[in-house]
Each structure stands twice: as structure tokens, then as C-alpha cells.
Amino acid sequence: MKIAIIGAGLSGITAAKTLQSELGDKADISIFEKSRGAGGRMSTRRTEEFEFDHGAQYFTAKDARFQTAVEQAIKDGHVAPWNGTAKYLKNGTLEDDKGGDRFVSLPRMNSWIKAMAEGFNITTSARVGALSKSTDKKWRLSFEDGTQQDGFDYVIAAIPAPQAQALLTPTGFSQIQPIKDTRMEACFAVMVGFNKTLDLPWQTLRRADGPASWIAVNSAKPGRPESGTTLMIHSGSNWSAANVDRDKPDLQAEILADVTAELGIDFKDAAYMTIHRWLYAAVSQGAEQDCLTDKALGLITCGDWCLGGRVEGAYLSGLSAAEHVLSWAR
Ligand code: FAD
Numbered sequence: 222m223k224i225a226i227i228g229a230g231l232s233g234i235t236a237a238k239t240l241q242s243e244l245g246d247k248a249d250i251s252i253f254e255k256s257r258g259a260g261g262r263m264s265t266r267r268t269e270e271f272e273f274d275h276g277a278q279y280f281t282a283k284d285a286r287f288q289t290a291v292e293q294a295i296k297d298g299h300v301a302p303w304n305g306t307a308k309y310l311k312n313g314t315l316e317d318d319k320g321g322d323r324f325v326s327l328p329r330m331n332s333w334i335k336a337m338a339e340g341f342n343i344t345t346s347a348r349v350g351a352l353s354k355s356t357d358k359k360w361r362l363s364f365e366d367g368t369q370q371d372g373f374d375y376v377i378a379a380i381p382a383p384q385a386q387a388l389l390t391p392t393g394f395s396q397i398q399p400i401k402d403t404r405m406e407a408c409f410a411v412m413v414g415f416n417k418t419l420d421l422p423w424q425t426l427r428r429a430d431g432p433a434s435w436i437a438v439n440s441a442k443p444g445r446p447e448s449g450t451t452l453m454i455h456s457g458s459n460w461s462a463a464n465v466d467r468d469k470p471d472l473q474a475e476i477l478a479d480v481t482a483e484l485g486i487d488f489k490d491a492a493y494m495t496i497h498r499w500l501y502a503a504v505s506q507g508a509e510q511d512c513l514t515d516k517a518l519g520l521i522t523c524g525d526w527c528l529g530g531r532v533e534g535a536y537l538s539g540l541s542a543a544e545h546v547l548s549w550a551r
Contacts, residue, residue, distance in 0.1 A: 222244070222247060222550060223248075223249045223373045223374050224240060224546065225251050225253065225360065225370070225376045225377070226251070226252045226253070226377045227252075227376065227377065228252075228253075228254060228524070229253075229254035229256075229334070229338060229345075230260065230262060230380075231261065231535040231536055231539065232525065232535040232538050232542070233252060233379030233380075233523075233539060234252070234259060234334050234337045234338050234341075235337070235536050235540055235543070236377050237252055237341055237543075238337050239539070239544070240547070243543070244547070244550070250342065251342050251370070252341055252344070253343075253364075253370075254343060255346070255347060255349075256345065257345050257346060258335070259331065259343060260330070260331030260334050262276035262499065262502065263276055263326065263331055263532060264276045264330065264331050265331050268414070270492065270493060271451050272439070272445065272446065273414075273439050273453055274325070274329065274330035274442070274453065275410040275412055275497050276410070278330075278435070278453065279303050280325075281321040281323060281324070281533060282321075282324065283321065284537055287537060294326075299327055300324050300325070300333055301327050301443040302443075303324060303325045304323070305323075305424030305441050306422070306423045306424050307319075307424065308422070308425070308426050310427070310428045315422065315423065315426075318426075325443065327443060328445065347366075349362050349363070349364060349365075349378075350364060351363040351388070352391075352392050353391075353392075355371050357372070359372045359374060360372075360373040360519065360520075361373075374519055375519045376519065376521070377522070377542045378521070378522040378523075379523050379538075379539060379542065380522070380524060381405055381524060381526060382400050383405060383500075389522060392518060392520060394513075394515050394518065394520055394522075395515045396513040399508040399509075399510060400513065403507060403508050403526050404504070404506035405500075405501040405502070405503065405505070405526060406502060406504070407461040407499060408455050408498075409461055409472055409473075409476065409496055409499075410454070410496065410497045410499060411494065411496045412439075412451070412452075412493070412497070413452045413454070413477070413488060413491050413493065414450075414451050414491065414492050415449050415452075415492060418449070419486070424437065425437045428457075430457030430458060431456070431460050432460055432476040432479035433454045433455070433477075433480045434455060434460070435453075435457075436452060436454050436455075438450060439451040439452065449492070452486075454480060458503055458505065461502075465500075469496045469498060470496075476496070477494070504526045505530075507527065507530055508526060509527075509528070510527055511523075511527060511528060511537065511541035512538050512539075512542045512545065514545050516549055519549070522542075523539055523541065524538055524539075525538065
């Protein structure tokens with residue numbers, strides 16, 4: 222049985238790992254990823270001096286299946302709780318930012334996925350541009366560089382909804398409407414590295430929607446390099462949507478000016494700063510199904526957007542995708 226998984230984020234790697242543990246040698250699993258490595262939106266930007274988790278900041282675990290996975294990852298040294306001081310800035314006053322226990326991957330946000338992905342056949346820098354059936358009725362993947370791979374019995378597209386829509390619409394995928402109805406929002410991530418220690422009364426700060434609606438002291442997470450201070454600043458969904466096509470240097474300046482005006486942090490001494498645009502960062506309207514399937518076609522799509530738009534949802538959706546393939550293959 223040949224299975225193709227498109228996307229090496231948490232949902233895709235969870236699907237791969239679940240299928241492999243159930244099917245062993247009976248399945249030949251290939252993973253295709255358009256970027257240079259596994260991680261997706263749980264990724265880490267590294268420079269010579271600094272590191273930034275510029276996608277997911279931390280995760281919570283409410284579902285028992287995800288809690289079990291997190292507990293195992295803690296035992297294996299890939300995840301740790303992050304009990305940093307969490308504040309919410311409301312009308313100029315710092316309040317406690319309450320929520321469940323927070324976890325991060327160690328020593329970087331992508332480390333857990335990379336550990337899970339070990340041993341898999343992952344082709345990176347491989348963007349799947351089209352899916353089609355070849356003469357033997359198996360799936361053919363066509364890549365943007367003009368190459369193709371054939372012979373797949375099942376395909377799992379573990380990618381954000383707009384990308385799934387583009388890939389699956391031409392196949393006649395029967396559950397296309399929930400994908401079309403899904404809404405994903407952009408986010409700008411500004412990364413700032415200082416060679417000095419900043420004295421801040423919080424390790425994460427949540428604010429109302431605006432240029433800087435979230436600030437985390439990345440260097441304060443467990444297992445991170447201890448010299449200097451790294452800040453991760455995220456713009457809010459509404460502000461990002463209104464500014465999505467503007468030049469990134471202008472947006473970076475606006476985001477930093479917002480932080481300086483509100484919190485007095487001076488960026489003149491920063492040793493490093495850059496901005497990244499996530500087009501599909503968060504989910505404002507999800508599909509609200511574990512994953513979307515078409516048994517007759519042997520196609521599934523999954524991802525965080527199916528189940529709430531967070532790390533936990535990505536894991537559970539990938540798990541569900543694998544369970545469907547297992548039930549079809551029996
Ligand atoms: P992804 O991680 O997006 O993986 C999909 C993969 O598919 C990507 O690697 C992509 O490159 C690849 N791909 C796409 N199209 C193709 C193609 N055609 N061919 C090949 N490969 C393709 N969640 C939390 O729980 N807590 C947080 O604090 C949090 N903060 C966030 C902050 C930001 C700025 C962002 C961006 C996300 C945040 N999230 C957070 C959300 C969390 O990162 C996601 O829910 C989770 O990582 C999604 O995993 P996934 O596997 O569904 O998708």
C-alpha cells in the first residue's frame with residue numbers, strides 16, 4: 222500500500238507516525254513538503270546569534286489523546302511545560318493571562334515534529350501542484366518543478382485550507398464545500414534579538430487586536446540559549462487582514478513603534494530584527510470536522526483548520542486522517 226502525505230507540519234507527521242505504527246512494513250509512506258524541512262507553522266527561524274519560534278508560541282492539551290502524546294514527549298525530552306509569567310494588557314493595566322498549562326517543544330518549537338519525522342521518507346522543497354489519477358487508477362502527484370510521482374493508493378493533504386482547496390477542487394473531492402467555507406487569517410511576526418538582558422515584568426503579553434497584539438520573550442522559554450533576549454511580536458488578525466499586502470519593512474516599523482509607544486521598549490540597541498508574513502496563520506472559521514474524506518477517491522485532507530486552529534487540533538486531525546486510511550485499508 223502506497224500512501225502520500227502532503228505537508229510535514231504536525232498534522233501530516235502525526236498521520237504518518239500513526240499509520241506507520243499500525244501498518245509497519247505493509248505501508249510505504251512518502252511525505253512531500255514544499256519548504257526545506259518538517260515543522261510547518263511550528264517552526265523556528267535561526268540566525269548566527271539568535272533563534273525565534275516565529276509560528277506557534279506554545280500549546281495547550283485538553284483532549285486525553287493529545288495529553289497522552291504530550292506526556293510521552295515530555296518523557297522523551299522533546300516537550301516541557303512553560304510556566305512563564307503571562308500577562309494581559311487591558312486599559313493600560315497588566316492582568317494575569319489565565320489559561321491552561323502551556324507547553325513548548327525543546328529546544329526549539331520544531332524539535333518535537335523533527336523527532337517524530339525521523340526515519341520517514343520526506344522529500345523537501347517539493348510543492349505538489351496537482352493530483353491526478355494515472356492509467357492504473359492510482360494517484361499521481363505533479364510537482365511545481367515538473368517532476369511526478371506515481372502509484373499512490375491514498376493521499377492525505379495535510380495543508381492549510383486555501384491550499385487544500387486549490388489542490389483538491391480539480392479532483393472532484395466531494396467535501397470541497399467545508400474547505401471553501403473555512404476562513405484563515407494572516408499574521409505578521411516580528412523577531413527582535415538583543416545582546417543584552419531586557420528586564421520585563423512578563424514573559425508573554427497579550428493585547429487587543431492591533432499592530433502588536435502578542436509579545437513573547439522567546440529566550441525565556443525552557444531550553445533556549447541563555448545569552449541576550451529575543452522577542453517575538455505578532456500582529457492581531459484584524460490589523461493583519463487590513464495590512465496584508467503592504468511592504469514588510471513599513472509594517473515592521475509600525476509594529477515596533479506600537480510596542481515602544483505602549484510599553485517603552487527601545488529597539489535602537491537591537492542586534493537583529495526581521496519580519497515574516499504568515500498568510501494562513503490562524504483559523505477564524507473552521508471546518509469543525511476531524512478531517513474531510515472521500516473514500517471513493519482515496520483522498521483525505523486534514524490540519525488545524527478542521528479542529529479549532531491550534532497545535533492540539535492539528536494533532537487530532539492528523540490522527541483522525543490516519544484512522545480513516547486504516548479503516549479503508551482493512
Ligand atoms: P502546517 O503546520 O501549516 O503544515 C502544513 C505544511 O504543508 C507546511 O509545512 C507547508 O509548507 C506544507 N504545504 C502546504 N502546501 C503544500 C503543497 N502544495 N505541497 C507540499 N507541501 C505543502 N497554535 C497554538 O496551539 N498555540 C499558539 O500559540 C499558536 N500561535 C501561532 C502563531 C502563529 C504566528 C502561527 C502562524 C500559528 C500559530 N498557532 C498556534 C497555530 C499552529 O502553529 C498550527 O495550528 C499548527 O502548527 C498547524 O499544523 P498543520 O499540520 O495543520 O499545518
